[in-house]
Structure formats: C-alpha cells, structure tokens
Amino acid sequence: MKRRTFALFSATALVAAAAAGCSSSSSTPAASSATGPGSASFGVNATGTVQFWARTVSKTLAQKLVSEFNASHSNLKVKLTLTSINDDTTSLATSIRAGDPPDVDGLNDIDMPTFTRNGSFLDLTKAIAKLPYASALSPGHVGLGTYQGKEYGVPYWADLSVLWYNKNLFKQAGLNPDDPPTTYAQILSDAQKINKLGHGINGFTFAGDCQGCLGFTVQPGIWAAHSYLTTGAIGSQTATITGNTALMQALTLYQEMWSQHLVPDNVRTDDGPTWGQDFVAGKIGIMPGGYGQVENLATSAQLGSEFADAPLPGATGDYSTFDGGDDFAIPAAAKNPSGAWEFITWVMQEQQQEQYPGLGATPIRTDLLTPAFSAAHPLDAVPLKALGHGYAPVTLIYNQAFNEASGPWFQMFTTAVYDGNMNLALQQGQSGFTQLLQQAAA
Amino acid sequence: MITDESGPRDSTVPRARPVKPSPSWPAALLRGGSLGARRARTGMILVSPAFALVAVFVLFPLGFAVYISLTDWPLIGPYHFTGGRNYTELIHDPVFIHSVVFTLLYTAIVTGPILVLGYAMAAFVRANRPGSVVFRTAFFLPFIVGLATESFMLLLELQPDSGVVDAVLGKLGLASVSTAWTVHYDLALGVICVFVVWFASGLTMMILMGGMQGIPGDLYEAANVDGATWWQKERRITIPMLRRNIALSLIISVIGSFLAFNQFYILTQGGPGTSTEPIVMWIYQEAFIAYHLGYATAGAIALVVVVAIISAAQFFLLRDDDTPRPRRRG
Numbered sequence: 001m002k003r004r005t006f007a008l009f010s011a012t013a014l015v016a017a018a019a020a021g022c023s024s025s026s027s028t029p030a031a032s033s034a035t036g037p038g039s040a041s042f043g044v045n046a047t048g049t050v051q052f053w054a055r056t057v058s059k060t061l062a063q064k065l066v067s068e069f070n071a072s073h074s075n076l077k078v079k080l081t082l083t084s085i086n087d088d089t090t091s092l093a094t095s096i097r098a099g100d101p102p103d104v105d106g107l108n109d110i111d112m113p114t115f116t117r118n119g120s121f122l123d124l125t126k127a128i129a130k131l132p133y134a135s136a137l138s139p140g141h142v143g144l145g146t147y148q149g150k151e152y153g154v155p156y157w158a159d160l161s162v163l164w165y166n167k168n169l170f171k172q173a174g175l176n177p178d179d180p181p182t183t184y185a186q187i188l189s190d191a192q193k194i195n196k197l198g199h200g201i202n203g204f205t206f207a208g209d210c211q212g213c214l215g216f217t218v219q220p221g222i223w224a225a226h227s228y229l230t231t232g233a234i235g236s237q238t239a240t241i242t243g244n245t246a247l248m249q250a251l252t253l254y255q256e257m258w259s260q261h262l263v264p265d266n267v268r269t270d271d272g273p274t275w276g277q278d279f280v281a282g283k284i285g286i287m288p289g290g291y292g293q294v295e296n297l298a299t300s301a302q303l304g305s306e307f308a309d310a311p312l313p314g315a316t317g318d319y320s321t322f323d324g325g326d327d328f329a330i331p332a333a334a335k336n337p338s339g340a341w342e343f344i345t346w347v348m349q350e351q352q353q354e355q356y357p358g359l360g361a362t363p364i365r366t367d368l369l370t371p372a373f374s375a376a377h378p379l380d381a382v383p384l385k386a387l388g389h390g391y392a393p394v395t396l397i398y399n400q401a402f403n404e405a406s407g408p409w410f411q412m413f414t415t416a417v418y419d420g421n422m423n424l425a426l427q428q429g430q431s432g433f434t435q436l437l438q439q440a441a442a
Numbered sequence: 443m444i445t446d447e448s449g450p451r452d453s454t455v456p457r458a459r460p461v462k463p464s465p466s467w468p469a470a471l472l473r474g475g476s477l478g479a480r481r482a483r484t485g486m487i488l489v490s491p492a493f494a495l496v497a498v499f500v501l502f503p504l505g506f507a508v509y510i511s512l513t514d515w516p517l518i519g520p521y522h523f524t525g526g527r528n529y530t531e532l533i534h535d536p537v538f539i540h541s542v543v544f545t546l547l548y549t550a551i552v553t554g555p556i557l558v559l560g561y562a563m564a565a566f567v568r569a570n571r572p573g574s575v576v577f578r579t580a581f582f583l584p585f586i587v588g589l590a591t592e593s594f595m596l597l598l599e600l601q602p603d604s605g606v607v608d609a610v611l612g613k614l615g616l617a618s619v620s621t622a623w624t625v626h627y628d629l630a631l632g633v634i635c636v637f638v639v640w641f642a643s644g645l646t647m648m649i650l651m652g653g654m655q656g657i658p659g660d661l662y663e664a665a666n667v668d669g670a671t672w673w674q675k676e677r678r679i680t681i682p683m684l685r686r687n688i689a690l691s692l693i694i695s696v697i698g699s700f701l702a703f704n705q706f707y708i709l710t711q712g713g714p715g716t717s718t719e720p721i722v723m724w725i726y727q728e729a730f731i732a733y734h735l736g737y738a739t740a741g742a743i744a745l746v747v748v749v750a751i752i753s754a755a756q757f758f759l760l761r762d763d764d765t766p767r768p769r770r771r772g
Contacts, residue, residue: 269625410713
C-alpha cells in the first residue's frame with residue numbers, strides 16, 4: 001500500500017510537471033494592432049496602473065522619477081518594484097513564464113539579447129520611430145535592444161565609463177590639471193610621474209579581481225580603435241582575439257602599470273566593493289571608472305575642484321565608453337503597455353533627463369549635450385559627449401565571457417597582466433571566447 | 443503488541459473493548475474490518491497531512507526538476523525534450539568533473555579537522571565548570587553569526603596591505619604583508635579550509651557535548667575505580683557511547699561540505715579560473731549566468747544522488763551495532 005501510494009504521488013507529480021512545463025512554452029499574446037505601438041493612441045492619456053520593475057542600482061533615480069510622475073499624472077499611476085542588481089533577469093523570466101510580467105522593466109542593457117531573440121518583449125520599432133529625438137538615443141542601448149531589425153527597448157539611464165583623474169596630484173607632479181591624457185602613452189607617462197610623488201601615492205588604479213569592472217573600463221580603449229572582441233550577428237559570432245592589436249595595446253598598458261608598480265598591490269584582489277575608494281581618498285592619479293561611481297563616493301566640493309573626468313582614450317587617440325546602464329522594455333504580455341510607453345516617453349523628456357547628473361546617472365539622449373548642460377554639469381558632460389561614441393557588445397555570452405572569474409576575458413587579463421604572458425593570454429582568450437560562442441549558437 | 447487476545451480470559455467478565463475513538467474521528471473510516479486494518483487506516487489518516495506536504499513541496503518539485511533536467515530548458519522561451527543528453531554531457535564536461543573532484547578534495551580536507559576540533563572543544567566544555575558557558579558560547583558563536591557574514595569580513599581582512607591577516611602574519615614573519623590570499627589556488631583553498639573548520643566545528647561541539655552529557659557518570663566512576671587513564675576513558679567509554687552523535691555530526695558536516703557555496707562565491711568567486719569552484723557554484727553558474735537551466739538541473743540532480751549515496755553509506759557504516767541482526771542460516 002505504501003509503495004503504491006508513493007508511486008501514485010510520484011506519477012501525479014510528474015504528470016503535473018510535464019503539464020506545467022508544456023503550458024509555459026506557449027507564446028504570449030502581443031498587444032493588438034488597434035492599440036499597439038503603431039497606433040496613434042499608444043502611450044497617450046493611458047489610465048490605470050503601470051507596474052515598473054527597476055534594478056536596485058537605479059533605486060534613487062527610479063524612486064524620484066516615479067514619485068514625480070505620480071504627482072503629475074492623476075489617471076495613470078506607476079508602482080515601482082526594485083529587483084536584485086544582478087539577478088533581475090531571473091525575476092523577469094519567471095514573471096514572463098508565469099504570464100504576469102511587469103508593464104515595464106528596467107533591464108541591465110547587456111541582458112537585452114537574452115530576451116529580445118525569443119519574442120519576450122513588445123516590438124517598439126514603430127513607436128520609437130515617432131520620437132522626434134529617436135536618432136539621438138544612446139546607440140549602445142538601442143543596439144542591445146535591437147534584434148533582426150526590430151527595436152524592443154529604449155534607454156532608461158546610462159552608466160558610462162570615463163577616465164577620472166586627480167587634479168591636485170597632477171599639479172604636484174608638474175602636470176597640467178586641465179590637460180588629461182588622451183593616449184595610452186600619456187596615461188602611462190602621467191602615471192609614472194604621479195607615482196614618483198611617493199608617500200602612498202600611486203599613479204593608477206583598477207579593480208584587478210573584478211571582471212565586470214575591467215570589462216567596463218578596459219574595453220572602451222579597444223573600441224576607440226574600432227576593434228571588437230566578438231563580431232558578427234547573434235548565432236554566427238566569431239572571436240577576434242589573436243592578432244587584435246588594439247586588445248594587445250590595452251593589455252600591455254595594464255601589464256606595464258602592474259609590473260612597474262604604478263598601482264597599489266591590493267588591486268590584484270579588489271573584486272569591486274572597494275573599487276574607487278583609494279581614488280576618492282586622494283591617493284591615486286588616474287582611474288578609469290564610472291561617472292556615477294565617483295559622483296556617489298566623492299563630496300560635491302571635491303567634484304570638479306579635486307576630481308575631474310575625461311573621455312576614455314584608445315591607444316593613439318579617439319575615445320569611447322561602455323554604454324552601460326539599463327534599457328526600458330515592455331514585456332509582450334504586459335497588461336498596460338500603453339501606460340508603460342507613456343511613462344517611458346515622459347522619462348525620456350528633457351525635463352526629466354536633466355535631473356540625471358545629480359542622481360549619479362547620465363542622460364540617454366545625445367541631443368541634450370548643449371552648452372547650457374555642459375556649463376551646469378561639466379563632469380556629466382564628458383560621458384554624455386562619449387555617449388555618441390559608445391558601444392556595448394551585443395552577444396548572448398556577455399555575462400559568461402566578461403563577468404565571471406572563470407570567463408575567458410578575465411583569464412586572458414590575468415595571464416597577460418599579472419603573469420606577463422601575452423601570447424598565451426591571447427590564445428586562451430581566442431579559444432575561450434570561441435567555445436562560449438559555439439555553445440551559445442548550438 | 444496489543445491484540446484481541448489481550449483481554450481477560452475469564453468468560454464471565456465482559457471482554458474489554460478496544461479504546462473508543464473520540465467522537466470527532468470520522469467513524470465510518472474506522473468502522474468495520476479487524477483492529478489491525480482499522481489501526482492501519484488510522485495511521486494513514488494521521489500521516490496523510492504530512493505526506494501531502496511532502497508530496498507538494500518535495501516530491502513534486504523533485505519530479506519537476508527531474509523533468510527539467512531532461513530538457514534544454516532556457517531562461518526564457520521554448521524548450522525541447524532532450525532525453526539523457528544533459529547527463530551524457532555532464533560526465534564529459536571537464537569543468538563539472540573538476541568541480542566534483544574539487545568538492546571531494548575540500549570535503550576530505552575539512553571533515554576530519556572539524557570532527558577532531560569539535561570533539562576537543564566538546565571535551566573541554568562538557569563539564570559544568572566555571573567559565574564553561576563562556577567557552578561554549580565563544581566556540582559556537584561562529585556558527586551562529588553565519589558563513590556569509592563571516593566570509594565578507596574575512597574578505598576584507600585578507601586584503602593585501604590593509605587586512606589584519608597579512609599584518610599579523612607579516613609581523614610574525616610567516617607571510618608577506620602583500621600576500622594575495624584569494625587569487626592563488628593553494629592559498630585560497632588553505633585559508634577557506636581553516637576558516638570553515640573554525641566555523642563548523644562549533645556545531646560538532648554542540649552535538650557531541652549533548653551526547654557526552656548523556657553518558658551516565660557511573661561508567662566513569664567505575665573506570666576511575668579501575669584506574670583508567672583519561673585517554674582510556676575517552677577511548678573505551680566516551681567515543682563508543684557517542685557513536686550516534688559522531689555519525690550525525692559527520693553526516694551534517696559532509697553534506698555541508700558537498701553543498702558549499704557561500705564561502706567560495708564570496709572569497710574566490712571560484713577563481714583563479716574555475717580552480718576553486720565547488721559543485722553548487724558550477725550549478726549556479728550554469729543556471730544563472732549561462733542560463734542553461736536544464737543542464738544545471740541535471741548537475742543538481744546528480745548532486746542530490748551523490749549526497750544521498752554518501753549519506754546512506756555513512757548511515758550504514760556508522761549504524762548502531764546494538765541492533766540485533768538476523769543471522770545468516772547456513
């Protein structure tokens with residue numbers, strides 16, 4: 001009897017599991033064409049509630065925007081739910097599978113391709129085309145939200161990488177504090193001069209055990225030379241590591257910083273949480289980092305007078321930035337897509353965007369870089385200027401390849417920078433990236 | 443066992459009736475059939491709520507997980523039944539195999555010291571001497587505070603040039619003040635093992651101390667009369683009497699080591715490379731970084747099976763010999 005009962009329960013469980021699994025694979029209905037993104041009424045005078053999920057990393061910004069939107073809209077209310085900074089994809093996927101997703105999600109832009117390629121989001125191409133500033137939207141954010149020519153996302157906020165430097169230390173080392181480095185050679189020579197100041201002062205710093213931080217700050221130098229580590233469309237991408245001169249130059253710069261002791265010894269174990277604290281403590285000459293990172297850590301008196309930022313240069317000039325931050329996306333099964341689009345377009349308006357600098361974020365529209373903006377927010381004008389030159393890799397393997405200790409990006413960095421073996425590093429990188437790309441395409 | 447024959451045999455006295463169930467019992471279910479059958483039914487009714495909970499919260503998810511492990515379940519989007527392909531790939535996946543070998547190595551390193559240190563601490567604090575409570579608290583505290591919190595604290599203290607570990611070892615001349623513990627395989631494994639032994643031996647101490655305090659004092663008094671030494675008393679009385687407690691603490695400790703995640707995730711992130719990546723972290727990476735949920739679930743099912751086998755083996759090896767076993771007839 002006991003065994004029979006157990007078998008019955010087990011069989012029931014498996015049948016239920018199979019049924020649940022089958023039902024979750026069915027596609028979700030898209031908004032009808034009469035009220036969908038192509039219609040004139042989409043995003044206009046919507047009513048009801050908009051469920052907005054945002055990552056905790058944009059908490060301050062999200063709370064302020066939602067509170068102001070709700071205060072100025074009587075028929076449409078936005079309800080904010082904060083999701084984990086790194087596990088937001090799991091929450092979103094679960095809600096989509098359950099058929100109860102938010103109306104708008106602020107998704108880490110790098111994770112967009114995971115969702116766009118299987119129809120999880122509403123196709124916003126027609127709605128975006130109607131925006132007067134469509135061509136001014138952050139190219140990296142839009143690129144990550146585009147799949148097979150259709151646009152599934154628009155930028156929510158930009159978290160961009162820049163080159164921070166300490167003006168006081170520049171002066172003490174006999175350098176011009178208004179002339180930040182614009183090539184790798186200048187970065188190295190400036191760091192060497194500042195390092196000579198001694199007394200615990202180092203020329204340069206980086207988070208040497210934080211894979212994501214390195215991807216955020218080292219790659220723009222490579223992109224500045226119009227070189228990329230993966231190329232091709234999703235599904236048929238290839239790795240371009242061996243023979244990549246711009247990559248070799250970037251790794252060589254960091255290897256020299258390490259071997260010449262121009263960085264503190266503990267950068268080797270800095271895995272992120274303490275990144276930038278040495279810079280804000282006034283002990284570092286130059287630090288590639290995020291705009292919001294230093295804006296949040298430093299006092300307002302230090303910003304501009306002691307700390308200033310410049311675009312992240314490539315080896316021989318030009319510059320780029322990592323188009324980080326989040327994209328807005330409307331899940332295909334959202335209950336109030338029109339309300340969601342009304343909220344999104346309200347956020348993208350100039351009035352809201354101009355609040356971004358004070359909240360540690362960069363606006364997502366390049367057309368907002370006016371002389372008035374530069375005068376009011378000189379430090380945020382630097383990343384906003386770089387936004388038009390920005391990029392973010394559109395690939396399904398970003399997290400695996402760049403954000404993990406076991407990923408090929410960090411293995412390559414470690415071998416090249418700490419072990420000083422460039423040839424082996426490039427071979428490891430080529431085979432590691434190729435393997436991941438093949439797995440993702442399978 | 444009480445049967446119908448247990449009543450008085452004198453036929454002039456009415457036979458004792460079975461105990462009447464309270465009126466709230468569903469009488470229909472208990473009516474009819476022999477007492478044995480009724481008792482079995484009562485038993486079924488009594489355990490059915492617990493069984494229903496187990497079915498909903500254990501059997502169903504487990505069955506569902508087995509099903510997921512037989513598919514190419516992605517984070518989002520359609521999936522396909524792939525049969526045993528995930529399991530075939532698993533045994534050919536060098537990263538998974540490495541995580542299994544690493545987990546076995548880690549378990550082999552920490553299990554003995556946790557037991558020995560836990561036993562030593564239990565022996566030290568078992569008597570109700572002044573100060574015992576203070577030591578018990580101090581020894582058990584690491585377990586109470588929690589592995590994740592302590593891992594973060596350790597991470598800060600392991601920082602070269604700023605952490606207390608390098609500062610102290612540097613002063614003693616045992617290590618360089620800029621030793622980067624968490625980025626070298628040997629150093630990372632060593633420091634995590636020491637840390638975990640410190641963390642987990644408190645629980646072993648509590649389990650063993652409870653057992654020690656339950657051993658009758660007469661045994662030790664008799665041993666004292668016979669002139670037994672401290673070691674003889676431990677070996678001949680304490681350890682044999684603690685068999686069950688030792689078995690329990692070993693099983694908890696081994697399962698804990700097999701399921702290790704926090705300390706590695708926080709301190710090394712599995713690095714350098716994947717050298718310090720235990721099985722659970724491999725599962726996490728595959729599921730939530732690579733989004734291969736079907737494949738990761740296959741790894742999780744494999745882990746469940748391995749842990750079940752190891753626990754069963756430990757139960758078998760450390761079973762109570764007092765239980766009489768049927769002799770084989772020759």
